[in-house]
Amino acid sequence: MTDVAEMVGADVRRPEDMTVLVVDDEPDVAFYLGSVLEDAGLNVVFAHDGDQALDAIRRQQPDLISLDLVMPRKSGIRVLAELRRNPKWARIPVVIVTAHARDPEVRREVGEHADVLSGSVITGPSMYLEKPVTPQKYLRGICDILGIEVEVDQSGLSIDSHAELRDEAKNLLDGVDAATLEDVLGRLRQ
Amino acid sequence: MNAPTWREGLRAQLIDEIPSGVMVIDSSLNVVDHNHAIDCCFGEARGRKCYSLTKGRDEPCDDCHALGVFRDGKQRTVEQKGIDVLGRKVHYLVSLTPIPTGADEPEFVAAITTDLTAAKQLQGEYQTLFEKVPCFVALINRDHRVVKGNELFRTTFGEPMGEECYRLFKHRREPCPDCPADRTFDDGESHMSQHIGVNREGKPVPYLVFTTPISRGDEKVSHVMEMALDMTELRDLEERLSQANVLRHALVENSLDAIVVFDDRQRIQLVNRAAEKLLGRSRDQMIGRRIPRRVAPKELDGVLSGKKERVVLHETFVTGEAGDRIPVRLAGFVLKPGGRFAGSALITQDLREIKQLEHEKLEAERLAAVGQTVAGLAHGIKNILTGLEGGMYVTSSGLKKGDQGRVRQGWEMLERNMGRISDLTRSLLAFSRGEAIECQEIRPSEIAREVAELFRDSAAQYGIDVVAEVDEVEPAWMDPEALHSCLANLISNAIDACQISDEPDLKVRVRLREEGSDLLFEVIDTGCGMDYEIKQKVFTSFFTTKGRGGTGLGLLLTRKIAQQHGGTVNLSSEPGRGTTFELRFPRHRLPKPNAN
Numbered sequence: 001m002t003d004v005a006e007m008v009g010a011d012v013r014r015p016e017d018m019t020v021l022v023v024d025d026e027p028d029v030a031f032y033l034g035s036v037l038e039d040a041g042l043n044v045v046f047a048h049d050g051d052q053a054l055d056a057i058r059r060q061q062p063d064l065i066s067l068d069l070v071m072p073r074k075s076g077i078r079v080l081a082e083l084r085r086n087p088k089w090a091r092i093p094v095v096i097v098t099a100h101a102r103d104p105e106v107r108r109e110v111g112e113h114a115d116v117l118s119g120s121v122i123t124g125p126s127m128y129l130e131k132p133v134t135p136q137k138y139l140r141g142i143c144d145i146l147g148i149e150v151e152v153d154q155s156g157l158s159i160d161s162h163a164e165l166r167d168e169a170k171n172l173l174d175g176v177d178a179a180t181l182e183d184v185l186g187r188l189r190q
Numbered sequence: 191m192n193a194p195t196w197r198e199g200l201r202a203q204l205i206d207e208i209p210s211g212v213m214v215i216d217s218s219l220n221v222v223d224h225n226h227a228i229d230c231c232f233g234e235a236r237g238r239k240c241y242s243l244t245k246g247r248d249e250p251c252d253d254c255h256a257l258g259v260f261r262d263g264k265q266r267t268v269e270q271k272g273i274d275v276l277g278r279k280v281h282y283l284v285s286l287t288p289i290p291t292g293a294d295e296p297e298f299v300a301a302i303t304t305d306l307t308a309a310k311q312l313q314g315e316y317q318t319l320f321e322k323v324p325c326f327v328a329l330i331n332r333d334h335r336v337v338k339g340n341e342l343f344r345t346t347f348g349e350p351m352g353e354e355c356y357r358l359f360k361h362r363r364e365p366c367p368d369c370p371a372d373r374t375f376d377d378g379e380s381h382m383s384q385h386i387g388v389n390r391e392g393k394p395v396p397y398l399v400f401t402t403p404i405s406r407g408d409e410k411v412s413h414v415m416e417m418a419l420d421m422t423e424l425r426d427l428e429e430r431l432s433q434a435n436v437l438r439h440a441l442v443e444n445s446l447d448a449i450v451v452f453d454d455r456q457r458i459q460l461v462n463r464a465a466e467k468l469l470g471r472s473r474d475q476m477i478g479r480r481i482p483r484r485v486a487p488k489e490l491d492g493v494l495s496g497k498k499e500r501v502v503l504h505e506t507f508v509t510g511e512a513g514d515r516i517p518v519r520l521a522g523f524v525l526k527p528g529g530r531f532a533g534s535a536l537i538t539q540d541l542r543e544i545k546q547l548e549h550e551k552l553e554a555e556r557l558a559a560v561g562q563t564v565a566g567l568a569h570g571i572k573n574i575l576t577g578l579e580g581g582m583y584v585t586s587s588g589l590k591k592g593d594q595g596r597v598r599q600g601w602e603m604l605e606r607n608m609g610r611i612s613d614l615t616r617s618l619l620a621f622s623r624g625e626a627i628e629c630q631e632i633r634p635s636e637i638a639r640e641v642a643e644l645f646r647d648s649a650a651q652y653g654i655d656v657v658a659e660v661d662e663v664e665p666a667w668m669d670p671e672a673l674h675s676c677l678a679n680l681i682s683n684a685i686d687a688c689q690i691s692d693e694p695d696l697k698v699r700v701r702l703r704e705e706g707s708d709l710l711f712e713v714i715d716t717g718c719g720m721d722y723e724i725k726q727k728v729f730t731s732f733f734t735t736k737g738r739g740g741t742g743l744g745l746l747l748t749r750k751i752a753q754q755h756g757g758t759v760n761l762s763s764e765p766g767r768g769t770t771f772e773l774r775f776p777r778h779r780l781p782k783p784n785a786n
Contacts, residue, residue: 026573026577028577028580028581028603028606028607029573029576029577029580031580031584031599031603032576032577032579032580032581032583032584032603033580035580035583035584035587035596036583039587099572099573099576130572131572131573131575131576132572132575132576132578132579133576133579134579135579135583
């Protein structure tokens with residue numbers, strides 16, 4: 001890769017040349033994701049629903065879109081569908097960041113738009129991240145797609161040391177069953 | 191002529207006064223003498239020709255019988271038709287006799303007339319009756335031959351040309367073994383019996399026959415009159431009636447609902463199988479008795495006594511034989527054939543199985559809801575975890591850079607997401623709170639106004655007008671706290687929808703009215719409305735469009751409470767035009783004060 005990059009020469013991409021559109025209806029999440037990217041030197045534009053996202057893309061075409069799926073006004077799935085219909089936007093890489101991956105409703109919708117997702121998630125230059133997402137994983141994923149290298153500031157990302165614990169919690173949540181939940185609810189009641 | 195003179199006088203008087211007409215005609219057909227009866231019938235007769243007098247003719251009749259008597263001197267009796275003094279037709283029998291005068295040829299003929307008009311008329315009437323009577327009439331002699339048949343007989347069985355009755359009636363070659371005419375010939379009595387004949391088209395004709403002996407003076411019965419009634423239509427009717435009866439009986443007997451029919455004195459007349467099962471007694475134990483009070487609530491008394499047309503109790507209880515409470519639906523109605531009170535009927539639907547199924551369905555729904563909650567809870571926590579993750583990142587990067595503003599921002603994120611954990615926990619607790627609602631008699635209008643009032647000020651800060659349009663409705667048996675939180679939830683949703691709307695005139699209307707027998711709450715906003723996708727998801731657990739503001743459990747909780755009261759939550763919404771949420775409680779499905 002290095003050899004190829006040297007051969008291309010001036011084409012090496014720098015973070016400050018890149019603009020990422022962060023779309024999330026939760027201001028805290030948008031702020032968090034945006035902060036991670038800004039701290040790494042990237043330019044960030046925000047949108048809080050599907051309509052705002054499309055407006056932002058029309059104003060200035062971003063190099064990458066970080067997209068939540070369930071939002072008011074226009075869901076992420078529909079934003080994605082509109083992107084794929086427009087030849088100018090079809091090749092913009094998209095990173096989907098969602099907590100609703102296992103929600104039956106979202107699954108159904110994803111099923112209906114399978115063609116949209118198959119173009120972006122599986123074969124396209126995009127990826128699919130499930131919340132909660134760590135700063136490292138998020139930054140690494142986006143930089144890989146954009147083909148840029150950034151210094152990962154270890155001190156700013158110190159909480160990464162809890163990654164294993166967090167992954168364990170996430171796996172537990174994914175595997176929770178009705179009996180366990182009832183047990184937990186019972187304890188909460190007491 | 192040496193008879194005493196008184197004899198002459200008597201004869202003249204007799205002749206004048208007998209009810210028959212007597213006139214004397216000479217050979218030129220002049221009426222030379224006549225009695226009073228002739229005057230009465232034909233008018234003044236003296237000096238007139240007989241044909242002019244009796245028939246109004248100008249010349250003698252072609253077949254004049256009087257002239258015959260003058261010719262041969264023989265007495266004769268004939269029937270004649272003439273015209274009386276009033277111009278009416280008269281029918282009379284006339285006897286023409288030569289009057290002996292000693293001459294060789296008769297010089298005078300006495301004509302004695304008897305008026306037959308009345309008799310002829312009677313005969314004609316009998317003939318018409320015989321012909322037109324709507325049954326078969328046949329006159330049969332001792333040889334079984336049909337001497338005469340009336341019109342209906344002839345058109346049904348054919349013209350009787352002296353054939354035997356068994357050939358005509360039944361197409362047989364020999365007398366029937368059960369011949370009704372024979373019995374009458376034997377004992378001279380009338381008899382009645384049923385037969386099946388064959389008509390001219392070869393189709394069977396069931397008939398009921400009456401035989402009457404006819405004898406003319408002598409003792410032996412010479413003829414038998416058979417009068418037969420065509421039973422075809424009656425048979426058809428009987429058959430249809432009996433089919434209808436079988437059908438009715440099968441329907442009533444096999445109905446899954448208990449059916450009891452009472453007479454006008456409230457005594458049981460009919461009980462079907464389901465009623466035996468429900469009442470725990472056999473029909474023999476119940477017919478003719480009154481229904482036990484335990485299975486006939488007081489509300490039915492009006493119907494049983496005929497004072498009320500109809501009573502329907504959608505959900506009530508009766509007591510079983512063993513003292514167990516049985517949930518039922520009851521319908522009682524009066525029976526008024528021809529407008530007269532003849533009794534009443536009671537249809538009782540045993541709701542035990544339905545209740546059991548409903549319970550199982552609720553249980554299944556609850557399990558499904560738990561399943562959804564499991565998935566939803568995991569995602570809800572994941573969202574909060576993301577928020578906490580973000581808070582920690584922002585805080586720690588702020589600390590590293592020595593940026594106090596960033597640290598504060600990170601800390602606030604952490605606080606907010608801690609708050610969300612409390613909210614989530616509270617909602618979960620409310621949602622998973624036990625099944626029971628605590629009902630009492632409440633005034634729905636008061637609660638609706640109270641909740642609307644609660645939001646008025648806070649909504650006004652955002653320029654949103656909360657209006658209560660509340661009708662005064664009858665009290666209802668409901669859980670006031672639960673109803674309160676249902677309405678609060680819908681109003682708070684409506685205010686949120688208004689806040690993210692671009693419309694200038696923002697309003698949330700809280701309405702309450704009776705619609706039919708339903709208690710109907712509506713929360714109508716002019717907010718952003720929902721598109722199809724959001725409408726699909728609003729009742730899904732942990733679905734929220736409010737970002738950090740919502741737990742996604744509100745509507746689920748609202749629906750659960752509505753269902754516990756036998757009600758429903760419905761929504762209609764259009765993006766940009768607002769949303770209407772409807773809480774509908776059919777009154778007959780509300781919890782009952784005496785239940786549980």
